[in-house]
Amino acid sequence: MNDKRDSTFAASRGSGEIRQKRVQVGQRQKQTGNDAHARYIQVRDHSFFYGTTQVLYDLNMDIPERHVTALIGPSGCGKSTLLRNFNRMNDLIDGISHRGDILIDGRSIYDPYLEVISLRKRIGMVFQKSNPFPKSIYENIVYSLRVAGRNRRAELDETVERSLRAAALWDEVKDRLRETAFSLSGGQMQRLCIARAIANRPEILLMDEPCSALDPVATGKIEDLIHQLKEEYTIIIVTHNMQQAARVSDRTAFLYMGRLIEYNDTEKIFTNPTEEQTEAYVSGRFG
Amino acid sequence: MTKQPPAKAIPERFIVRPATLWFDRFMNYFITVGGLSIIIAVSLIFVFILLQVLPLFRGAQVEPQDSFSVPQDDYVVMGTDEWAELPFFVNRRGELTFLDTVDPGGPHHRTAFTRAPAWLDETDVGVVVYNPLLSQLVYGTADGRFAILDVQYEATFPERGGREVSVELQETPLLSIGSTEVPVQHLAYGSSGTQAIVVVIQQVNERFEMHAVSLVQQRTLLGDGQWSVSQSYDLSEHLDAAPRHLLVPSDADAVLIGMDDGRVLFLHFDGQEFRKRQMFVPFRDRADRAIASMNFLLGDVSLVFTASCGANRIFSLYRDPQREVRVWGHTKTFPDLERGASFYSAAMRNKAFLIGDGRAASLRYGTTESIRWQDELPFSVSLAAIGPRYDRMLFLDDGHTLHSYRLDDPHPQASWRTFFGRIQYEGQAAPEFAWQSTGGRDDFERKLSLIPLIIGTLKGTFYAMIFALPIALLAAIYTSQFLRPGIKRFVKPVMEIMASLPSVVLGFLAALWLAPIISNAVPSVLLAVIAIVVAALVVGYLWGLLPQRIRVRLKPGYEFLAFVPVLLLVGYAGWQLGFVVERTFFIVPGESTGMQIADFRLWFPQATGLSFEQRNAFVVGFVMGFAVIPIIFTITEDALSNVPEAFRSGSLALGASRWQTAIRIVLPTASAGIFSAIMIGLGRAVGETMIVVMATGNTPVTEFNPFTGMRTLSANIAVELPEAPYLGTLYRTLFLGALVLFLMTFLVNTIAEILRQRLREKYRAVE
Structure with a gap:
């Protein structure tokens, strides 16, 4: 399995470096053990319904800060729903309801005193299909600042450069910031969306299959990026790609039919899962 | 060519049914044809509308049709029936000569025939004027009297087809007006049906006298009776210069006198008395102010003037906002003629008029200031008339030949100005955009601004x-x-x-x-x-x-x-x-x-x-x-x-x-x-x-x-x-x-x- 991963990865640069980093982070996680960092996001008895259809069943999981947590599972297992619950994007859908709670930094996201908008400012999101706005590259990135009423030129310029550098896109687009975002390639667009998501310096980054529409080279770049970003952000990533989950994440949660089957360190999940179902899924026997 | 391996027979399951192919091709054409025909249909609608509109912007078409010789005489008035089949000419003595233009030398052998009012043995004629709308001749006699002669045309439509126009004259007795035994020099007559006035100008010992009478018609159970004078007026005091032109509108509520010195005097008649309302000079800005001609346009609220120098203007009645009365004002200016007009005829269906001098003739439209037609004729015109149906123009030349011209001008009023420009219509104080396509009167001026x-x-x-x-x-x-x-x-x-x-x-x-x-x-x-x-x-x-x-x-x-x-x-x-x-x-x-x-x-x-x-x-x-x-x-x-x-x-x-x-x-x-x-x-x-x-x-x-x-x-x-x-x-x-x-x-x-x-x-x- 490792071989296969490496062969896929050969196209991208610096794969050795990445593996090293993960080991380091793993160590850090062991050090921080059970403290607040490890329980940065707490999912407590969380059930979720579309109308009368239950899609999530009493989930419980703690997501550590500044780590990459992957959500895997076959289509329809509820992993995207769970992801979209973290920033309450599911609110847009009619007839939803939930039970249980999700706490971020000890505070419920369903707290009626919490503005959804401020919750979403705190949690960036990258979607499956890159969705730059029909605006210039520059305006795409500063969008979150503009809607917050921050229009100071210097701050905007600074943000654009910082975000694009963080998304490893600066060198490629710095001369055409005023061009429409649609002039970028598919991989560039997705990185632009990541740059946009981190422009307002959120704490958490949600990624919903960010590489599913990209070719291997672009995928490699994004995965590199994820590795860099987790220094600063808590990342939760939904992916269908087992190798990707293995490559980028520190912790992996396997969901099946709306239930959390297994949630553990990534290495454990992929090498020695506790549950039979997890074993079957990660080895590709079903799903 | 390289050698092809022998083609294997294609298994039946790979063969496309011909019907499928045919249908596919058919639908391809069908949809193409359908799409194209929609485009063509829309274009055709546009073309159709355009074709309906284009004739509006065509000028008048005039072409000579016929000419007839008229008995030698000195004619002063020309009139015609509706179809210009039996025109008549009045000579200085007041006799009418009718000319049959349809059937010359036909079974009736009445190429030309002459009629005269019965009282012509009694006295000579001083002046005769003709009102084509009423089809009435008004005579002023040499002994200071006047009489009206109705020229009653009648058309019959015999069963063998065609049309026969006959004429009958109905005369009134001579009525006195002004100074007796003095020839009438100018005469004007207007009748609105309920009110009629006759105005005459005579020259008595180097002094001009102007007299007017109002007439009433005796109405009996048997119908309209005779006109008789109800009141006489002496208007001589208003004449301070030699009069040249005299007009009374058909409403019989005014007298217009064009003077020798270029002034026009406007007297208003309210049914009881005449009052001076306005004095104006149509060609104030010209070196030669003399008025060569002064005539009404259809409706008698517009005056067509020509100056001796050839300038051609229209003055119309409009309500003066300050005086709160209707006065005449300059509304239209036409390109100059070469000289003052010697002949004039107003159309009886619209605001067109035929004007000219000598060989030059011009058909103009009052509302739009446009020249519908203009030409140098091969003869010198002494009298002209527009056919009552606006389909014909008649010219009598000085060699006593009547020339009949076909006039094809179905939309004389149409022009860019009519539809999109400001026009000062009759009765209005200023040019404006107006739409009013119909009115209560036949002489209504259409307003067609879009x-x-x-x-x-x-x-x-x-x-x-x-x-x-x-x-x-x-x-x-x-x-x-x-x-x-x-x-x-x-x-x-x-x-x-x-x-x-x-x-x-x-x-x-x-x-x-x-x-x-x-x-x-x-x-x-x-x-x-x-x-x-x-x-x-x-x-x-x-x-x-x-x-x-x-x-x-x-x-x-x-x-x-x-x-x-x-x-x-x-x-x-x-x-x-x-x-x-x-x-x-x-x-x-x-x-x-x-x-x-x-x-x-x-x-x-x-x-x-x-x-x-x-x-x-x-x-x-x-x-x-x-x-x-x-x-x-x-x-x-x-x-x-x-x-x-x-x-x-x-x-x-x-x-x-x-x-x-x-x-x-x-x-x-x-x-x-x-x-x-x-x-x-x-x-x-x-x-x-x-x-x-x-x-x-x-x-x-x-x-x-x-x-x-x-x-x-x-x-x-x-x-x-x-x-x-x-x-x-x-x-x-x-x-x-x-x-x-x-x-x-x-x-x-x-x-x-x-x-x-x-x-x-x-x-x-x-x-």
Whole structure:
């Protein structure tokens, strides 16, 4: 399995470096053990319904800060729903309801005193299909600042450069910031969306299959990026790609039919899962 | 060529059925042909309209048809029957010579025959004038009397076909006027049916005398009886120069005397006495002021003057705003003739006149200042006449040959100026755009300017759009971006049903139900609208200030439950307050009683000088708005809903509010579709007919006052087409209106389409 991963990865640069980093982070996680960092996001008895259809069943999981947590599972297992619950994007859908709670930094996201908008400012999101706005590259990135009423030129310029550098896109687009975002390639667009998501310096980054529409080279770049970003952000990533989950994440949660089957360190999940179902899924026997 | 391996037989399951191929090919052609024929059909409609319109801009066609020789004599008057088959000529002695132009040398052998009034043995003739409209000759005798001779043409249509025109003369006895035994030099006669006056000018010992008589007709049970003099007037005191021209209009309410020195004296007759009303000089600015000719145009409210130098002008009666009476004023100027006119004939169906001198003849149109036809004739003209049907011109040359010219000029009034320019019509103090295609009299001057109709179209569209646009767009944004999908599923079809309401129903409601209500409560309507808009903003702001504890009780998408009752209440309050405001501010003194009346309808015209009508643009805008709102709403809503969900989610996930998402992301992305929606709505408003026909007074005004009506191009076609004779000027003018409408919408649509493509390119979502 490792071989296969490496062969896929050969196209991208610096794969050795990445593996090293993960080991380091793993160590850090062991050090921080059970403290607040490890329980940065707490999912407590969380059930979720579309109308009368239950899609999530009493989930419980703690997501550590500044780590990459992957959500895997076959289509329809509820992993995207769970992801979209973290920033309450599911609110847009009619007839939803939930039970249980999700706490971020000890505070419920369903707290009626919490503005959804401020919750979403705190949690960036990258979607499956890159969705730059029909605006210039520059305006795409500063969008979150503009809607917050921050229009100071210097701050905007600074943000654009910082975000694009963080998304490893600066060198490629710095001369055409005023061009429409649609002039970028598919991989560039997705990185632009990541740059946009981190422009307002959120704490958490949600990624919903960010590489599913990209070719291997672009995928490699994004995965590199994820590795860099987790220094600063808590990342939760939904992916269908087992190798990707293995490559980028520190912790992996396997969901099946709306239930959390297994949630553990990534290495454990992929090498020695506790549950039979997890074993079957990660080895590709079903799903 | 390389050697091909032998082809294997294709298994049957891979063979395409010929029918499939055939059908595919057929449908290919069918769809191509269908598409092309639609384009061709639309083009043909355009071509058809264009073909209907083009003849309007054709000049008059004149060609010589016939010539007849007339017995040698010195003729002073020429007249003709309706078909110019039996024209007559009057010589200086007062004898009439009729010339049969149809059947010369035929079975009747009456190529020319002569008639004369019976009293001609008694006295000689001093002057004779002819009124072609009344078909009456008026004689002034050498002994100071006058007599009227009716030339009564009669046409019979024998069974063998064709037409036979015969003539009968009916004469009145000689009546005395002015100084007896002095020859009459100038004579004019006008009869309105109830009132008639005859004016004569005589020269008595180097001094000019002017006398007038008013005539009454004895009416008996057996019909009209004889005219007799009821009163005589001596008007000599008004003559301070040698008179050259004398005219009395057919209304018999005035006398016009053109003097030797270029002045024209206008005496008004009110039925009792003559009063001097005006003295004017038609050619004040010319070196030679002498008036060479002075004649009436059809209707006798316009005077065609020529100066000796050839200048040609029209003066018309109009109401002088200062004096509050009708006076003559210079309204039209034509290109100069070479010399003053020696012959003149006014058309009896329109405002055309035939004028000229010697060989030069010119057919001109009074209303439009245009020359319909002009030519150098191969003979010198002594008398001319336009056929009563405006299909013929007759010229008598000085060699006593009558030349008959065919005149083909079906649309003499049509010109760019008529349709799009300002024209000073008879009776008006200034040039203006006016539409009035029919009037109560035969001599009515048609006003065919399309400008009031274009303005009316724009006005109706404007008021409909300022009402419909904000509501439709905001409603669409609200429905697509804020409303719960469950409620949206119900709202949208309801709006679409609204779009299917027949406009005649809306027009009916507007005219009979809404217009009276609104006109009774204009301040209330305005206040209610303002109150609702202001309240919406205020309530929205206050809502944001409410503690979140209360706000969270309303789920996003259900805010309207709190909003609507408030708005309804505020709207009602505004409505009621309107009456209070009206009682307080819009007070005018009543016209008859002098009491203070609180009524906006009376106050508005007094305060602004504009008029107030019950069926006005306000009502039309409101009701046409209702016809337009569903269209704009539906298409806009579709465009907004079709914005990829990814954009919305992307924006919301970045911490934008729903409103920010709608305004910054969704609206620009959907702008091309919204633009189409507005344009389709605009197209509907521009072309909307029934509502405008029913809910406005169809008055073609040229103002944007919301409290007057209007007439749109489309309504004009609907209203007037039943009145327009096939292929007539009005008929073609209506088609011109259609063409203008077509071009207007074509232009708007083209610009809109170009802009839309640009927007679409700019906000194209990547797939």
